[in-house]
Structures are given as C-alpha cells and as structure tokens.
Amino acid sequence: MKTLYTPTPLVSHPDEVRVISKRFGQGAQDIDRYIQLDGYKAARKALEMQPDDIINEVKVSGLRGRGGAGFATGMKWSFIPKQSEAPKYILVNGDESEPATCKDRLIVEYDPHSVIEGVIIAGLAVGAKLGFIYLRGEYRYLLEILERCVADAYKKGFLGTNIFGSGREFNILTHTGAGAYEVGEESALMESLEGKRGLPRLKPPFPAIKGLYGGPTVINNVETIATVPPIILNGGKWYVAFGPNEKNGGTRLTCLTGHFNKPGVYELPLGYPGNKMIYDVGGGIPNGRSLKALVPGGSSTFLLTREEAESATMDYDWFAKRGEFLGSGGVVAIDDQTCMVKVALRIMQFYQHESCGWCIPCREGTDWLKKTLIRFHAGAGQKKDIDQMLYLANNMAGRTFCALGDAAAFPTISIVKKWRNEFEEHLDGRQCPFERSTERELALA
Amino acid sequence: MQFSPELEQRFQKLVAQYPWKRSALIPLLLYAQDEVGYLSDEVISDIARRVDLTELEVRNVISYYSLLRTKPAGKYVVQVCTNISCMLRGAEEVFDRCREKLGVDHKEITRDGTFSLEEVECIGACSWAPAIQVNYDFHLNVTPQKIDAILDQYSNKTKQ
C-alpha cells in the first residue's frame, strides 16, 4: 500500500524559541542535511561523556516528560539500575493520541534524525543497546520516513555494532501500533510492543526496574527524546534558561487547535502567558466571537474559563498550584457559540471508545457518562442527572487502574462545575440553546 | 496462506528482529490486513503459527485495536475524525458530506466495494482540522466542499 505524502503545513511566530523545531522545513529528513545542521554532534559528544554526566546534564536542563505527565526526564533515567542481568531498553512513545495533540508527528516528519540521535544518547546514558520507536498505526507515512532514516543512520555507521567508530553497540527498531489511545500509557505501551492487548500493568514494578521484556526500560515521549540532543550539545543550563525556573525549563511545542484564527504548532518557552498565546500567537477567536473555554493541554486536562485562560501561565507550576495539569501541549480554544454539554459529550465519547475495559469504574463509568450526556444534550435530561454525572466522575477520579479514568473524569468535573448553567438550560425538554442534537448523536446511544 | 513475496520477506524479518517473537504480532496483522483487506480466519491461523500463539490469543489482540478488522472493508477506508478539535471546525459537516457522497453510513461499505466510511477518534492532525484519512493518506484542512474532489481522486484510481 503506497502512502500519500503531503508535507504538513508549518507556521511561525516571532515569540517562538526554536530548539526542537529548529530544523523544521529545512530538509532534515535527509541525513546529510541533518548533519550539516549540527546533526549527530550531540551523540558524538555523548560518546565522550560519562553516563552519569549525560544524566546530570538532562537533570540540569529541567526537561520534563512532554507526553503529558511531566515527570523529570533526568530523574527517570537515573532510576535505571547500573547493573542489570536483563538487557535494558529505550522505548520512545510515539503513540500520539491525546486529542488536540499533534506535535510528535511534526518532529518525526521534519526532524526524524533528532529522535534517532536522542535515543542513542539515552542508550549511552543508561547502558542500553536497543531502542524502540513506537509510532501509532495511523502514522504510516511517518513510519516510512523513520524507517528510511534509521536505515540511513545504519549506513553511516551511527547505528549498529560500532557506532561512530566507538566500538560500542546500539540498535533501533521501529514499530507500528494499530489504533489504541490507552497504549500511550507507558506500561500499556510495553504490553502492546510485546504483541499483547494494550492493557496497563500493575505498578510497581516500575518500567525502570522491570519493563519491556522484563528489563529496565526508559520510556520517553518523542518530543522529550528529540529535546535531548540540543541539551547535550548546548548544555542543560542553556536549555533551562528558556523557561521561568529550573523546574519549568526550556520550550515545548504547543498545538493551537479549535477556534483560533491561526491554529498550528508553535514552539513556545515554558511560562508563556496564556493571553498572549491565545490572542497574539493564536491570533484570537475567529468570526468576531469570544473565548468561552480553553483546553490547556489535551482533552484530559481540566478546562479553563476565559478568565482563567487569559490569566494563565503556561507552565507546570501554575497548573500544579491549582491541582490541575499542564498536559500534553494540545490547546483547544472553544468559542462562545459552542455548547459545553456537547463538548463534554464529545470528550466523553472519546474516552468511552478508548477505555481498555480492564477496570470497572473506567469501563462502566465512561459508558454511563456518555449515555447520560447524549440524553442530556438531546433534551431528555433531568436535574438529578447533573449531580449524578459529578458523582460518577468523582468516583472514577483516583479510583481506576490507570490514569485514563482520571483523564475522563477531570474534564467532565470541570465542565459540569464551571458551566452548570448550560446544563440547566438543557433541562425540561428544551432544545440545545446552541444547536439541535443531531440524529447521529442519538444513534450513538 | 499465500502472501506476496515482499510481504513474506517482511514477515520473516519482523518475526526474527524482536527479543520476543510475539512482538511482531501487531505489525504482522496490520501489514497482512493492508494486503488482504481484512484478517480472515485463514490469516489469523497463519499468523498465530508464525508467532507461536493460539488463535484465541491473536483474536484477543485483534479485537483490542481499532485499526484491525476481521470483516472486509472497502478498498479505501474513509476515516473522518470528529474529535474535539476537528468537531469545533466542522468535522460533523464533513462527515455528513461523506455520507451523502458515498451513500453509506458509519462502518458501511459502498455497494461497489470501493469505499467504506468510518467516524474515527483523534488522528493527530488537530492543528489542521478538520482532517480525514483515506487508508493511510492524510487530508488536512478539509471542508465539505473539498470532500468530493478528494474522494473522486480515489474512485478514479480504481477506474484506471
């Protein structure tokens, strides 16, 4: 099957700080071009460094997991035991599936070698000899690009039994998924790579102790791993300085989606102000409407009201102080003509579809929430349903096997609490004040 | 089960390359489906043998992943994302246009077998919404108006 490749559109804004996106649009798929643009310098440098020094550099950089959980990368690497009978592995999570998140695809499309180089460096840091890059099944065109690039790296001797002539060994395998959001959870990702149903594993043991094939495993998001080479090349201090403090270092790709005038993927420093992101970078809300709600980082995060969004600071701390999450970088602007019941419904429809079904609260809870929201949006809701939805979501949050239950509960809780009036406007058989519920939606029930 | 020589070669490489054979399962299934159109009982038992699993285990895996199917689909599977970012930018209208144009609904196949239509979850093209995928091809920033031309491209390919 031939895959059609049309380059994904790129955008730019003067406030962008280009660390990861430096080579976007510069033909860096080509290995020679990549080398010209400082490519594989970091890997060569890392070969000269002590593993602990590599890890330390990453620690200093303040780099945190860009998949959404935001765990400190250097810390994660340092958990890998130095001595291990079982082989160690690097696993790159390219199962990008969090709604509103579309950054990893750009990295693999425009700077695939940075991922390969990052994996090599991670391998050197923890003493692994094999790395896997797992891409979601829908990204077939990216898999083709990546397979070519890995082959090119082998040809150059950057991968194989004698990388960069150092006498050291490192190999990379690319791997395709086949459609499952849950596989983005790191332990489910390992299950999937082992050829199983993508169910999360019990923790402990954590992957750093017993992961893929029972060996210690580092699992990093594509963006995280692609950030490693510039950190090694320029130093952790250089990178951390882009952000407001050492816990919120560097930059991240921010995907502006939904009701923005200028949607696209922008590389913004951590701590960027919310209002500038919305009105300056994103160009504001189209059609003369105003912002009603903002999804700050993928559909799993608590939604912000307009006031909250405009006063937000896009870094980990600002959200953590509120007991909320910065998330994956997938920002959704929702304008004032959008029905929040419908938003809640569409989000829940996704989690219901993607729940792996392993544990009861998530499997049954997402289904009941979806069913209730469909009925509610169609005008057949009852007042007690509003509290019942909150009750259900609260009983999922923190009680499920993995974080998918939380991911489904958090947006629901925030929408019901903050836009309760919109739910009340759907009561007593009234039609949706914004639009009619479509037949299709009812058919979903 | 007879696969094309290219696929056979790829299968052998996949089965050999992982620390555990079973890791090859999902790629094997996806590539076999690309070639055969769906995962027939015959394909399942063939692949089960290749990775030393029971058919039951293979079926359990297949049924978990949304890209894998055990029933035939159209030659071109039109997948319309209607998740939040796409929905806000008109994905439902795009999906409706596809329904009209193809005369089929979600998970249905056109009578001539050229297309099947699916409403799918996020395909990671959120900043270029609404987006659709036809098999593995992405079409970004689509509108109901652009749908006709996109689909015609594919139906013309079949006619050639």
Place this chain on the structure above:
Amino acid sequence: MPDVTITVDGKKVTAPAGTLLIEACKSAGIEVPAFCYYPGLSVQGACRMCLVRIEKMPKLQTACTVPITDGMVVTSDSPEVAQARKATVEILLGNHPLDCPVCDAGGECELQDMTFRYGAAESQYMESKGHKEEQQWSPVVFFDRPRCILCYRCVRVCGEGMDVWALGVQNRGVTSLIAPNKQDHLECEECGMCIDICPVGALTSGAYRYKTRPWEMTHVGTICTHCGDGCKTTLGVRRSKGGMEIVRGDNRDKSGINGDFLCIKGRYAFDFSNADDRITQPLIRRDGKLAPVSWEQAIDHVASRFKQIRDSQGGKAIGVIGSNRTTNEENYLLQKFARSVLGTNNIDHHRTADYPAFAKAVAGKQNITATLRETMTAPAVLLIGNDPTEQHPLLAWNLRTNLRIRNGHIYIVNSGEIKLRRQARAYARVPEDGGESLMVRYLAGEDGVAGKLESGDLSRDALRDFRDKVKAEQGLVVIFGSELRGDDITRLVQWGAKQGAKFICLGDYSNSRGAADMGLYPDLLPGFTSLSNGAAFGHEYGAAMPQQPGMDIVRMFDAAKSGRLGALYVVGSNPVARYNIDPFALKNTFVVVQDMFLTETATTAEIVLPTANAYEKSGSYTNTFGDLQLLKKAGDLAGVRTDFELIVRIADRMGVDVRKLVPFGKGVRADMGQSRGAQSGEADRHAVWLAARNLEPKLSPFDPEALLDEIQRLVPGYNFSRLNLFAGADVHTLAPEHSSVSQAASPESIVPANDSLFTSGTLGRYSNVLNSVIENRRAPAEAEIPAD
C-alpha cells in the same frame, strides 16, 4: 520472609513481609471484598472493590495488589471506603440484568452480597441495559454476557490453573467480553471450574441451570465416585418422587482435598445416579428372563442357594468379586463374609494397579508413601507413566499448581506426549511397551539399557542429564502408573528410597486402593496381610478361615467354564465386559449380581439385587494415594439397598450371627434401626441422625461405622485419627508399609481402565453429560469403552 506488623482498623496484624494486604487482613478476620482477586491466581487490580485507605498514600489503594510493609496503617472500613465500594457496585448494577429471581447464582452471588452489604440497590441510571442472548458454549457451560462483571477469574482459572487457555477477552472498553476462540463454543476439558469461580451468574452449568434455587437444596459434601483421586464434591439434593434427587455437583466450599479443583466427572457425572435405567427392584430369572421379585424372596433364594452350594461343594466352589467403587466397609465386609461365612478365599476384584507389589516394595519402611496433598507442595516430583490430565485430573492440577505457585520441579517419563510435559523441567519420552520399565532400570544405574531408550527426542546426554537432575532432588515424590508392575516397582523403590523419596502408586477407580487395602485378593487378607499371618482376623471373626489361596478373577471364570464354580457373587463390578467373558461360560454357575444397572454381568445372573451408589450411602473411601475420606449420604432412591445391607441380610438368612459379622452396639440395648421401618436407606439414615447428634452410632447392623471400628482395630496401617476423619479431613493410611506380602501374584489380571476425562467405566456409560461431551469431541469406538 520475616514477619512484619501492620495495623488494620486499629487492630495489629502480623504476617510475613510481602504478603498481600488483602490476605493479611483475611488472616486477622477482616474481610476485604473483591471480585477479581482470587487466591493462587495472578493479581489483577481490576474490580476496585478492595480499595482501602493506607496512611501516607494519596489515593485509596487496592488491597489485592499492595504487599504489606512494617508499620503500615490501614483503614479498611470507613465511610470513604464504603462509599467507594458502593459506587463500584452501583455502576456494575447499571448494566447488570437484575434477573436475580431466576438467576442460578441468586442466593450464592457475590454481587448480590455486595449490594446487600453496601446498600447500593437504588438505581441511578435511566438508560436501558444492553441485552445479549445467552450462549451455550458446550453441553455443560452456558454464558450470559450481560451478567458478566469482567473479573477475569474464569480466564485465569482456565489458563493458569487448568493450562487449557480456552477463554480470552475480546474487544475493549464497555464492549469487552469473555469469549472462547470460536466465539460461541468451547474447546476445553469441560471441567466447569469457570462456573464455580464465577462470582455472579454469568457462567452457568448446563446440568443445573434453571432447575432449582440453591436454598431449595440440601448440600452434602461427599467424595466423588469416579477416579482414584477422591475429590470432594458438594451434591445439591432435593426431594423427588423416587427419594432424593441429585440436582447439582460443585465445589463451592473448597474444603476438600481438591481445594479449588473439580473436573467434569465430579461436577456433572453424578447424573448416572438419576438415570432412568436404574434397577429398583430385585430380579430373578424365570423361564430364562429376569423378572421382578420381592426382597424377601430374593434374599431367601440367595441365602439358601449359597448355603446349599457351600455345604454340598465347599467354599472353594464359590467365587466372590468385589468392587472398586463400593466403600471400604463394604469391601471389608464382603471379604469377611466370603472367608468366614462362605468359607472361601476365591475373592478378587478388577485390578488396575499392582498394589500388592507396591506393598511388598515399601513394607517395613517409614515415610515412604506420599499423600495427594504432598504432590502440590513437594519440591520435586517424578512422574513415570500414566496421563494424569486424563486419568487423575486432581493430581494433574496439583502438579501444575506446584509448579506455578511453588516452582516445584516436575520430571516426566512417558511413552506419549502427555499434556503435563508442558510443566516438566525435564521430559523423557521413552519407547512404548516397556519404556517406563527400562527407564527405571536406567535410573537405578543400569547404563546398559540406555541404548534401548535412546531415540530422536532422547539422546544419551539428555538421558544422563535427566537422571542427574532427578538424583540431585531433595524431597522427591515418585509417582508411577500401571505401566510399572512387579519387580519394576521393587527396583524403583529401592533406588528412590536411597535419596529419601516418597512413592505413589496410581490405580484407576475411586476406591480401587480401598478394595486392595480391604483384602479383595485370593491370597491377601486386609492390609496386604498374607494368609499365614491372619490369625488376628480368624480370632476376631470366630470362624475357621480358609488357609489356601483362592482363585483370582481370571481363574474363577476358567473354573466356571469347566463347571467347577457353583456360585459367583458379584458386588458392584462388571467383569463379564471387562475381562471379555463369554456369558455362556456362566451357564452352570449360580450368579448373584448386586448393581445399579443391568450390566453385561448382571444379565447373566440368576438374581440381581438393585443397589445404592456411593452418593447414596455413608462409609469411607481410600484414594489411590492412601488418603481415607468419609462418604456422606446425599441422594436416595426408593427400591435400592446398600451393598452393606444386602451382605448383612444374606448372611442373616444363612443363619449367621449378625453381631459377629458387624460388631454393632456392643453391650448396648437400643433401637437397632429396623423398628423404624425397613424402608430403603432408613437404617442408614438413622445412623447418620445419631451421629449428627453425637450419640453412639454403632447401634445398627447396617451401620458402616461399626465396621470401621473393626477395620481400625484389625487392618494394619489403618490406625489413623478418627477425630480428624470425622471432622471432615482426609487421613493418610499406611497399609502398604505394614504389609506382609511374600509374593505379589497375578500381575496378568491387572487391566488398566484407560479412562479419559470423559469416560468412567460402566458409570460413564450411564452419564448423559459425559456422553454428550464425548459426542461433541472424540467419540471412542464401542469396544474402547471400558467397564467396571
């Protein structure tokens, strides 16, 4: 692991570090509810019912996944915890069909119990429940999908426990469902463990579903009457026209020797007992045809003919064949009757293992036989011959569990690719017809036989490696099948005893070991006592005992053929079919048969006396491992009598002092049962009634316990703790160790049953369930159907 102390609900609990919190709580009497957790199976953390609050942890934790650490402070019962559990039950009930009034599990349902406990009965949802039609997966397993709560217990017990892996999880999310490979039918061993382990009514038994409610039955835990393992099966009985009908067999109370396990036979194959073709009145041959006759007439007839033949031709003209399925007391009584009343040593049974040779080999040794329980805990097991998966399903379960939970080392020597090889640390496939015997020689150091053992699969190096590994094992248990007989057994024991091994000799039917222990041999008294050592028996019996060895089963039929056998008394056996006897050979012999059915043997008889089966009486069984267990009367059928009662009645009519035969009520004057009316089973029930009230039970001449007392006094190796036995435990007997066998005779009369999981000698032929499953799978040719 060292012990640690934690605090649960203010109570100090001490357990080894690493114990799962849920188990630690249980040990302190604190029940933490769970649907998915099941002891011995892999941990899931899926149902979220066992959530508890652990200090210093931000979220509620699942008690089934957390190993305890010193100083842990746990709250298992608080409004927060109760609320979390209630919410889980509520959400389950959202989709669960509330058809409890008709559901088989109603009254025995864990979801029902949890709803009751947490008060989650108020429906919070308006949406309609998803309905799916029930599926029949096999003749014995039905699946009602909407009732399923996806605890995955069935998947695990089938895979991890049974090593069958017939069930998996299809789809994901709310559409997830348990399904077999072909979506609608099972390819499995039909053990039904998935049904027992199901916490709700999703998996139901084809034999039981929609028949009755649990509380309408009386539940009687007794011992399965099929193979030689002796599993406990709990029979649900209810009143029927003909007495008490057995409606269900299961293993819900898990208190037996079999723990969690029960196979298809123990669970479903009680149905032979309800078969329409049971005989329910005595039959006598008139004009060449068997016709009904009164009990009085029948017993008079038998007694007078036995007496006449004994008095005219002597005891040597009478043959007695006992059973592998009657109780120890019945077999003991039968040999006592044969020897002290009929005056003959012509007594035998269908032999399926060379127990006398085993007894000879282990005689005088201590700690030389292993219990069935030890097969689950032994650090190493060597299995020579047999196919336990088919012939000793509980033993197979124990070996698999031993490996899974304790990492025991299993070694297999077999001429076939038996399924247990998958659990083997080393597997030696030896040639058919004698390979096992050669292997014993090889193990014992005869390197010369290696050449005959070598094959493509088994190199000389592999052989040596096998022997070295086994030799290095401490605490080895050696188990062998009927492939080994006579000197092979002696050789094996001599070799293994050097490294302190214990032994198990496998025989085929539920009480074949009991039959052997109770002296159903022409040359051995109970306890494998040689005739010359039998003074104690003669003294007790108060009769002259025949001193010469009698005829074995084969010779008895030879004698009949040549007109030397005046009478043949067959109790619960079908030798005509088993030994392929031409019925014509018996035309001049007075044949009396006690059986449930008109078997090939019964149809040759002059008198047929209808009998109760093991589920319809009390007594004891000794499994092939030597573990003694009590049978409890469950079913009842009007018109039949126990073999015990019949032997006593025949003896009584022959003029014997019954008190000598059954030492009941010694020195006590009391109701002897008969005065309560001599309906079927009445006397027996009376004894049970007395026992249940802690009264002296030995008051009836039909009371098996009166004879158990004598067995304990007289049979060497049967001096076990009666306290344990009557408390419901299994007790290990040691007859082989105490034997005085000088020579193990008649190995040629050993005919293994070769039963599969789906056959059970004659009984199996009358089990609709076994036959329906056979039809679906691999129907054996008629000739292959074994009989006993």
